Amino acid sequence: MRYALTSFARNLAAGLRLALFLPVTRLAFRIDVAQLVLLFLFSAAIDVAGDWLRAGEGREFSLLGAGTELYSGAALLLIAAVLALAFRQRTLALAIPVIVMAAVPVVQAVNFLIPMSAAAAFARELIGALGIDVVELWMVAILVRSVAVALAPAPPRVWLLAICGGLLLAAPILFSTTFSPNDPWWHGPGAPTSAPEGMSAGSEAVLATQSMLLDHELSGLEDERPGSSDLYFVGFSPYGADDAFRSGAEAAQKVMDERWGTAGRSLLLINSPQTLLTTPFATVTNLRETLNEIGSAIDVEDDVVMLYLVSPGARGPRLRAELPPLSLVELTPPGLRQLLDDAGIKWRIIVVSACYSGGFIEPLQDEHTLIVTASRADKLSPGCGKTAQSAYFGEAFFQNGMAHAGTFAAAFDAAKLRVAERERDEKISPPSEPQWWIGKEMAAKLSGLHRGGPASGITTRLNERRGSSWVRVAHSWRLTPASRATTMRCPSWSSNCP
Numbered sequence: 269m270r271y272a273l274t275s276f277a278r279n280l281a282a283g284l285r286l287a288l289f290l291p292v293t294r295l296a297f298r299i300d301v302a303q304l305v306l307l308f309l310f311s312a313a314i315d316v317a318g319d320w321l322r323a324g325e326g327r328e329f330s331l332l333g334a335g336t337e338l339y340s341g342a343a344l345l346l347i348a349a350v351l352a353l354a355f356r357q358r359t360l361a362l363a364i365p366v367i368v369m370a371a372v373p374v375v376q377a378v379n380f381l382i383p384m385s386a387a388a389a390f391a392r393e394l395i396g397a398l399g400i401d402v403v404e405l406w407m408v409a410i411l412v413r414s415v416a417v418a419l420a421p422a423p424p425r426v427w428l429l430a431i432c433g434g435l436l437l438a439a440p441i442l443f444s445t446t447f448s449p450n451d452p453w454w455h456g457p458g459a460p461t462s463a464p465e466g467m468s469a470g471s472e473a474v475l476a477t478q479s480m481l482l483d484h485e486l487s488g489l490e491d492e493r494p495g496s497s498d499l500y501f502v503g504f505s506p507y508g509a510d511d512a513f514r515s516g517a518e519a520a521q522k523v524m525d526e527r528w529g530t531a532g533r534s535l536l537l538i539n540s541p542q543t544l545l546t547t548p549f550a551t552v553t554n555l556r557e558t559l560n561e562i563g564s565a566i567d568v569e570d571d572v573v574m575l576y577l578v579s580p581g582a583r584g585p586r587l588r589a590e591l592p593p594l595s596l597v598e599l600t601p602p603g604l605r606q607l608l609d610d611a612g613i614k615w616r617i618i619v620v621s622a623c624y625s626g627g628f629i630e631p632l633q634d635e636h637t638l639i640v641t642a643s644r645a646d647k648l649s650p651g652c653g654k655t656a657q658s659a660y661f662g663e664a665f666f667q668n669g670m671a672h673a674g675t676f677a678a679a680f681d682a683a684k685l686r687v688a689e690r691e692r693d694e695k696i697s698p699p700s701e702p703q704w705w706i707g708k709e710m711a712a713k714l715s716g717l718h719r720g721g722p723a724s725g726i727t728t729r730l731n732e733r734r735g736s737s738w739v740r741v742a743h744s745w746r747l748t749p750a751s752r753a754t755t756m757r758c759p760s761w762s763s764n765c766p
Contacts (some may be wrong), residue, residue: 470593498567605632638705
């Protein structure tokens with residue numbers, strides 16, 4: 269036991285040198301199964317402690333956090349095994365995980381401690397000014413160096429192999445939001461995650477809760493930052509008869525918060541039996557209040573408001589609204605334009621994922637507006653005959669487009685291509701033909717908005733993500749305010765949390 273602990277300390281010291289780019293060799297590490305287990309448990313312990321600190325008083329322990337740790341550990345072992353076979357050094361299957369996990373704790377510590385320090389605001393502004401994900405780049409560099417150190421004896425072109433191996437190890441950093449669990453060890457106090465089965469939207473308990481939910485969400489919105497073109501996001505999902513629309517709106521917000529810097533400046537309005545006690549209803553009244561609040565918080569001449577509308581839609585055009593037993597007003601293009609005009613919102617990005625959604629374009633056109641729709645005015649969106657699939661364009665636009673593209677135009681092109689592929693594979697005819705319309709002034713304005721947020725100050729989100737592993741830390745530099753932290757996180761040997 270004493271030998272194991274001595275080796276463990278030696279590994280942490282060597283890992284620190286590796287992470288800080290100081291001289292270190294493979295001989296500095298003690299590589300065996302016992303060390304792999306100890307380092308994994310140590311990484312998990314950091315996550316448990318960090319989640320405990322972030323959850324605040326009234327926190328509750330959750331075993332779901334173990335799923336995140338186990339996923340990241342399994343991914344690391346699998347990729348290391350693939351590299352061992354590819355490089356014909358079978359010892360890499362154990363050496364790479366040990367070396368990576370020895371280097372990760374320093375990144376985890378930075379990820380957890382920076383938001384709690386007085387330097388947090390300065391760090392966020394510095395990262396925003398640089399316009400890059402510093403921690404993500406640091407983590408990728410650590411992974412590349414880990415492979416280089418693990419390769420022994422060093423083959424020809426060792427750094428070329430190390431770069432290839434490091435990028436493969438970094439793959440979960442790019443895709444963890446899509447495929448990995450993201451649960452914390454500790455949950456802060458708050459509303460239940462879903463309404464009890466059978467609860468009605470018209471019940472007194474729900475209506476009483478709803479009266480507070482919108483006020484809470486609006487009060488949590490951050491004001492605009494002087495000198496920065498801030499992007500605000502509102503997801504509006506009024507059709508509660510199919511849960512696909514709720515999940516689509518939530519996924520879109522997640523992409524915008526994590527990839528486009530809207531964390532702290534985004535909210536959802538959703539009609540769903542699953543969110544009666546947690547999310548404000550998607551009603552025209554709530555949308556009016558939301559847009560009015562945002563209109564009073566932004567710099568009208570500089571900031572941009574993005575509105576995502578997802579519903580089955582109709583030939584009207586209008587957005588179908590349903591949440592029994594409530595009787596709801598359906599949103600129409602002229603009604604939406606009136607709401608935006610009344611709120612004083614000048615710069616508008618409107619994305620409509622609904623059947624016949626092209627009918628929204630003409631009534632909403634002006635020189636300061638971008639409008640993206642799932643189809644032409646006379647065409648269905650893919651799968652519109654099946655309500656569960658009629659939100660598909662929105663999924664393609666955000667998950668295939670905005671999550672990876674650097675511009676809105678590139679995101680639309682990616683979504684349009686994905687929709688065309690699906691229509692061809694499923695023999696959907698006639699094609700839906702997604703539409704893009706942009707005013708001249710907005711075309712110039714969009715050059716100041718890019719993936720990661722406004723060029724003058726990216727919104728980081730360390731409080732929203734855990735700091736554990738190589739997948740959990742790197743993306744966590746997009747911070748939401750502590751008061752609104754959702755304590756979501758990524759895997760534990762992964763240091764990124766996209």
